[in-house]
Amino acid sequence: DIQMTQSPASLSASLGETVTIECLASEDIYSNLAWYQQKPGKSPQLLIYDASSLQDGVPSRFSGSESGTQYSLEINSLQSEDAATYFCQQHHDYPYTFGAGTKLELK
Amino acid sequence: QVTLKESGPGMLQPSKTLSLTCSFSGFSLSTSGMVVSWIRQPSGKSLEWLAAIDWDGDKYYNPSLKSRLTVSKDTSNTQVFLKITSVDIADTATYYCARLITTFDYWGQGVMVTVSS
Numbered sequence: 272d273i274q275m276t277q278s279p280a281s282l283s284a285s286l287g288e289t290v291t292i293e294c295l296a297s298e299d300i301y302s303n304l305a306w307y308q309q310k311p312g313k314s315p316q317l318l319i320y321d322a323s324s325l326q327d328g329v330p331s332r333f334s335g336s337e338s339g340t341q342y343s344l345e346i347n348s349l350q351s352e353d354a355a356t357y358f359c360q361q362h363h364d365y366p367y368t369f370g371a372g373t374k375l376e377l378k
Numbered sequence: 379q380v381t382l383k384e385s386g387p388g389m390l391q392p393s394k395t396l397s398l399t400c401s402f403s404g405f406s407l408s409t410s411g412m413v414v415s416w417i418r419q420p421s422g423k424s425l426e427w428l429a430a431i432d433w434d435g436d437k438y439y440n441p442s443l444k445s446r447l448t449v450s451k452d453t454s455n456t457q458v459f460l461k462i463t464s465v466d467i468a469d470t471a472t473y474y475c476a477r478l479i480t481t482f483d484y485w486g487q488g489v490m491v492t493v494s495s
Contacts, residue, residue: 272441305481314474314485315425321480358425362481366440367415367427 273297273361277370285378289347292373294359296340303363304342306335308355309372315358319344351377380404382414382475382486389492396462396491400475407433407455413478414458416449418471419488426471430478431458465493 274297284290294304302322307315317326319335322342332347346353354377359370382402390396400414407414415430429449430438439447448461458475470493476482 303481307482314488315482316485317481317483320483326483360425360481365427365430365438366442367481369425369427371424 272366273300273364273368275359275361275368275370277359277373279373280371281374281376283376283378284349286349286351288349289345290349290375291346292344292357292359292375294342294344294370296342296361299340300361300363302337303361304335304337305360305362306333306344307358307360308353309358310355318357320362346375349377353377380477380484382477382484384473384475384486384489386473386489386491388490389494390465391495392466392493393464396460396465396469396493398460398462398473398475398489398491400458400460400486402456402458402475402477402486405477407431407451407458409433411479414451415476415478415482416458416460416473417476417482418469418473420471428473429460467493469493 276295304322306319309315318329322337323335334345336343357373386398413432416428419425429447431449446463451458472488472490474488475486477484
């Protein structure tokens, strides 16, 4: 199985700031990486797929990038509604695997 | 409008078989390239992909659970089912079904399943 190591486990930031969440794949996943946002009691919502493609309807302050097997999610100009847990997921090969999650708290 | 909704027993005893149903609309599982997957999430933890079935009836399972899982679909291609045999406390989780096109673009609301004696 492909392992996805996500960091940090949690972070706290202020409104308007920029944060970055990272995921390291245990092998090459050829940009087949997605990011999801999950709020308490809700199902995950797709933000980004193919490492950097923004899902329809997702604000442009969310962006994804990659460097080798390291993938990043950047959230610019943090808004209050961005408080959530974020997960990465590789969609390169079965079994699809997820990162452990990053809980983002707004100060 | 794409929607998915899971249904299940809510609670069951250890060693029993868990049966889940995913009812969906807004797309057809008979369309080439379409896939529906099952994913679960224990409370406060990350997500675990379980199984998938595609438009052609091909099935895919997480090797860690493969011997206990069976995924199927109905002939009208509007429902997908998942059975998990010999459940134990570790199977307590919220179970989601999701449409898979490239990745999981639409999810159901989830159904919470508790395994308890």
